Amino acid sequence: xxxRICIVPKVHGVGGMVSFLHKFSAYVEKRGLSVTFDLADxxxxxxxxxxxxxxxxxxxxxxxxxxxRLDGINWIHRKxxxxxxxxxxxxxxxxxxxxxxxFAADGIVYQSEFSRAWWNDWYGELKTPFSVAHxxxxxxxxxxxARINNSRHRLLVVEGSLGGGYEGGLANAVRLAxxxxxxxxxxxxxxxxxxxxDALKAEWQARSAVAIAWxxxxxxxxIPQLMNExxxxxxxxxxxxxxxxxxxxxxxxxxxxxxDTGSLAELVPASAGCIAPYGTNPWRxxxxxxEPLARGLAEVLEHxxxxxxxxxxxxxxxxxxxxxxxxxxAALLG
Numbered sequence: 001x002x003x004r005i006c007i008v009p010k011v012h013g014v015g016g017m018v019s020f021l022h023k024f025s026a027y028v029e030k031r032g033l034s035v036t037f038d039l040a041d042x043x044x045x046x047x048x049x050x051x052x053x054x055x056x057x058x059x060x061x062x063x064x065x066x067x068x069r070l071d072g073i074n075w076i077h078r079k080x081x082x083x084x085x086x087x088x089x090x091x092x093x094x095x096x097x098x099x100x101x102x103f104a105a106d107g108i109v110y111q112s113e114f115s116r117a118w119w120n121d122w123y124g125e126l127k128t129p130f131s132v133a134h135x136x137x138x139x140x141x142x143x144x145x146a147r148i149n150n151s152r153h154r155l156l157v158v159e160g161s162l163g164g165g166y167e168g169g170l171a172n173a174v175r176l177a178x179x180x181x182x183x184x185x186x187x188x189x190x191x192x193x194x195x196x197x198d199a200l201k202a203e204w205q206a207r208s209a210v211a212i213a214w215x216x217x218x219x220x221x222x223i224p225q226l227m228n229e230x231x232x233x234x235x236x237x238x239x240x241x242x243x244x245x246x247x248x249x250x251x252x253x254x255x256x257x258x259x260d261t262g263s264l265a266e267l268v269p270a271s272a273g274c275i276a277p278y279g280t281n282p283w284r285x286x287x288x289x290x291e292p293l294a295r296g297l298a299e300v301l302e303h304x305x306x307x308x309x310x311x312x313x314x315x316x317x318x319x320x321x322x323x324x325x326x327x328x329x330a331a332l333l334g
Contacts, residue, residue: 003033004044005332006064008053010037016071016160017050019220019244020135024048027325046332049105052096059104067331068105070097072115072241072262073122076166079285098123107331109133111242112263118241131331134267135242136324137251137315144253144312145228152189152211153301155180156230156254158223158245159194159237167200168285169236175287176234176257177210179294184301187211193218193226227252232273232300235264238282242267251315255300255307259288267318271310273300 005028011017025035036044039058046065053059059066074090076082082090101108101119108130110116116132155177162170170192177190189211201214215226227233233249235258240246242263246256256273258264261282265275274296279289300307 003333004036005033006036006039006041006044006047008037008039008047008049008055008059011050016135016242016244020069021050022220023136023138023321024325024328027321028329031325031329033329048328048332049100052093052100054096056096056099056104059100062104065106065332066100066104067107067109067328068097068100069109069111069328070101070115070119070241071111072239073097073118075239076285079283080168101128102126107131109328109331111135112266114239114263114266115241118239131327133324133327134263134319135244135247136319136321137244137247138321139251139316139319142224142227142248142251142315144308145225147228150186150229150231152187153184153232154189154191154230155297156191156226156233156249157193157236158226158233158249161195162192162200162236166237168238170196170200170204172259172288172290173234173236174204174208174210174212175290176293176297178208179290180297180301181210183294183298186301188301189213191215191226191230193223223248224252227254230254231304232257232297234258234297237262238285240264247315247319250311251319253308253312255304255311257293257297257300259293267314269310269314271307272314273307273311 011021028035047062049068074094077087077090105128108128110132113132157173177188181188191213193215195217227249233254233256235243235246239262246267249256250272256268258275259278260275261278268275276293276296280286
């Protein structure tokens with residue numbers, strides 16, 4: 001009988017959880033296993049919880065092995081004014097994650113060493129078996145392509161949304177592009193992929209000293225081309241657990257620049273881009289010191305071939321979809 005895995009919840013829309021669900025389920029089925037997204041659709045051998053689920057009672061009653069995939073913790077709303085609805089949803093989400101982690105999970109897969117340390121620091125270290133698995137990507141889909149020599153350097157930002165308290169990522173991207181502009185041989189254009197409020201677009205369009213291209217939300221299969229048309233990716237999130245956009249960029253041979261927060265130093269070696277000190281307190285969302293990262297971005301832009309080769313080499317060594325999926329299957333079925 002074919003081995004089956006139940007994956008909950010079946011997430012939709014954009015973002016890292018959706019990207020992981022599509023990549024993981026596709027590879028699992030390619031391996032000859034089958035997948036269901038309904039806890040009532042038995043039989044199956046194990047349950048993979050992508051973060052949390054509202055179906056707590058059936059999960060607690062499950063007889064099968066439960067593995068929880070843990071990202072980061074909702075925290076921006078505690079440091080920056082957001083709507084009451086957003087804050088309630090964030091805290092409810094944290095509560096659900098904590099309940100599953102402590103009482104339902106037979107094993108935990110953290111997305112990074114940073115994520116594991118974060119959960120242990122905030123909510124206590126558990127005796128539950130765990131492993132760490134960075135996100136992976138299909139290296140045949142996300143790969144370097146022939147590039148056109150543009151009249152501008154393109155600095156790419158790829159986020160599901162740059163609203164709801166995450167507007168600071170856009171501000172940091174604009175400041176970085178402006179600071180690096182005087183250090184490179186060509187003008188810099190900031191290319192923003194993701195949902196951005198019209199009022200925020202208008203504000204930065206008026207204030208920015210660099211050109212900004214607002215691409216908006218795009219289909220998943222359009223991302224590789226956008227990455228191959230860019231010269232560097234700026235990872236805008238503060239304290240990301242393991243951003244898919246970084247993994248995908250490296251696979252496309254796109255160098256990554258970012259401030260040293262979250263898992264980014266785990267993912268991007270010096271050969272593949274630049275991770276520079278934040279310079280102030282990122283947990284308070286203070287404005288970072290931009291000059292060191294601007295110098296790093298300038299070096300990346302002026303020495304493209306070296307850094308593009310290093311980015312692809314890092315992806316091939318560490319971020320193949322096969323290696324990631326096998327770590328999850330070991331936790332689920334091992």
